[in-house]
Amino acid sequence: MPLIASAWLEPLLLWLVFMASALGVMALLAPSEAEAITRKRLKELRLRPVPPDRAEAEELARPFRERVLEPLLSSAIAAIERWTPRGLLARLEQRLAEAGRPVGTGTLLAAKLGGGLSGLVLGLLMGGGTARGMAAGGLLAAAGVLAPDAWLGRRVALRRRALARALPDVLDLLSVSVEAGLGFDGAVQKVSEKFPTPTSTEFRQYLKELRLGKSREEALRGLAERVGLPEFQSFAAAVIQADRLGVSLSRVLRVQAEQLRQRRRQQAEERAMKTPIQLLVPLVFFIFPTLFIVLLGPAVLQIAAAFTD
Numbered sequence: 001m002p003l004i005a006s007a008w009l010e011p012l013l014l015w016l017v018f019m020a021s022a023l024g025v026m027a028l029l030a031p032s033e034a035e036a037i038t039r040k041r042l043k044e045l046r047l048r049p050v051p052p053d054r055a056e057a058e059e060l061a062r063p064f065r066e067r068v069l070e071p072l073l074s075s076a077i078a079a080i081e082r083w084t085p086r087g088l089l090a091r092l093e094q095r096l097a098e099a100g101r102p103v104g105t106g107t108l109l110a111a112k113l114g115g116g117l118s119g120l121v122l123g124l125l126m127g128g129g130t131a132r133g134m135a136a137g138g139l140l141a142a143a144g145v146l147a148p149d150a151w152l153g154r155r156v157a158l159r160r161r162a163l164a165r166a167l168p169d170v171l172d173l174l175s176v177s178v179e180a181g182l183g184f185d186g187a188v189q190k191v192s193e194k195f196p197t198p199t200s201t202e203f204r205q206y207l208k209e210l211r212l213g214k215s216r217e218e219a220l221r222g223l224a225e226r227v228g229l230p231e232f233q234s235f236a237a238a239v240i241q242a243d244r245l246g247v248s249l250s251r252v253l254r255v256q257a258e259q260l261r262q263r264r265r266q267q268a269e270e271r272a273m274k275t276p277i278q279l280l281v282p283l284v285f286f287i288f289p290t291l292f293i294v295l296l297g298p299a300v301l302q303i304a305a306a307f308t309d
Contacts, residue, residue, distance in 0.1 A: 076110065077104070077106030077107060077109075077110055078106065080106055080109045080110055080113065081105060081106045081109065084109055089105060092105050092108060092109070093105055094228075095152055095153075095156060096108065096152070097225075097226045098156045098159065098160070098226065098227065098228045099152055099155040099156045099159055100155070100159055100197075100198050100201065102152075102155055108148055108152065111148045112144075112145050112148050112149070113145075114144075115143075115144025115145055115147050115148065116141045116142075116144045116145040117141070117144070118140075118144050119137065119139075119140030119141040119142070119143055119144035119145075120137040120138070120140065120141040120144075121137070122137070122140050123135075123136035123137025123138065123139065123140045123141070124137045156228075159198050160227070160228065160229055162198055162199070163198060163199060163202070163227055163229060163232070164229055164231055166195060166199045167199075167229075167231050167232065167235065167260060168257045168260045168261050168264070169195075170191050170195065170199060170203075171235070171253045171254070171256050171257035171260065172253075172254075172257050173187070173190060173191055173194065174187045174188070174191060174249075174253050175249075175250045175253040175254045175257065177190050178249050178250040178253065179250045184216070184239070184243075184249055185207065185210060185216075188203050188206060188207060189207060191203050192204045192207065202223060202226065202227060203223075205222075205223070205226070206219050206220070206222070206223045209222060216239075216240075216243060217240050217243070220236040220239055220240055221236060221240075223236060224236040224237075231260060234256070235256055238252050238253075238256055239252065239253075
């Protein structure tokens with residue numbers, strides 16, 4: 001029985017290693033969403049009537065990556081997206097929107113699948129097919145599947161922090177622009193020009209949705225859903241309510257900015273009050289033992305030498 005098990009285990013491990021390596025390479029070589037759109041447009045421009053010999057020469061002159069690897073990668077990513085449940089796709093789409101879409105949904109799924117297979121194969125190779133190896137493979141596979149989620153969560157947290165930090169200044173600029181005579185959409189255009197990413201990206205998307213025919217309320221709600229921050233949801237709700245009731249937008253925006261700054265000040269005071277408690281752990285476990293060793297070490301050595309004499 002051990003000979004039979006080892007006979008089928010080695011080919012299985014080799015196949016898993018090949019699949020995990022292929023998926024990892026495909027995930028690494030996957031182009032970003034903007035790059036994919038650009039290449040699609042360039043491909044459409046290339047589809048023009050040319051002589052057959054010239055078309056073949058142009059096709060062969062392209063790099064191997066564009067001719068073979070990228071079509072295979074696109075097919076694999078499309079297949080993974082087709083076989084993924086819709087609920088999981090919707091959740092990943094929302095998380096990617098909150099992170100600013102650094103990669104596509106299919107690329108993220110391919111990275112999760114490749115990481116899981118790589119961890120499983122690595123654990124089986126280290127354990128040699130034993131129960132301990134299977135347990136290690138399961139743990140490494142779980143780590144490989146969760147690693148892209150951790151990376152995405154980090155991107156979401158950094159982006160939310162940057163947006164929350166810039167929002168009071170955004171509201172000040174909107175208020176000043178509206179008081180100067182600009183409409184709200186014109187003030188948003190000023191914000192998209194003056195602020196860096198990701199703030200300018202989100203407000204440009206808001207203006208793009210307006211140009212595509214959406215109402216201001218729908219575009220503001222879409223902005224709040226993409227960002228996923230309570231501050232943006234409060235800002236969108238206040239602007240929508242002021243638009244419905246005919247209240248002065250500049251006054252609403254100024255009040256919103258003051259409330260955000262007051263809330264940020266309260267959060268900073270709360271973090272400052274928590275700092276002494278958080279310092280107890282490094283003090284007790286790292287600093288105090290070192291001080292005791294430095295101060296009491298020579299005395300202990302002298303007392304020990306006196307007793308031995």
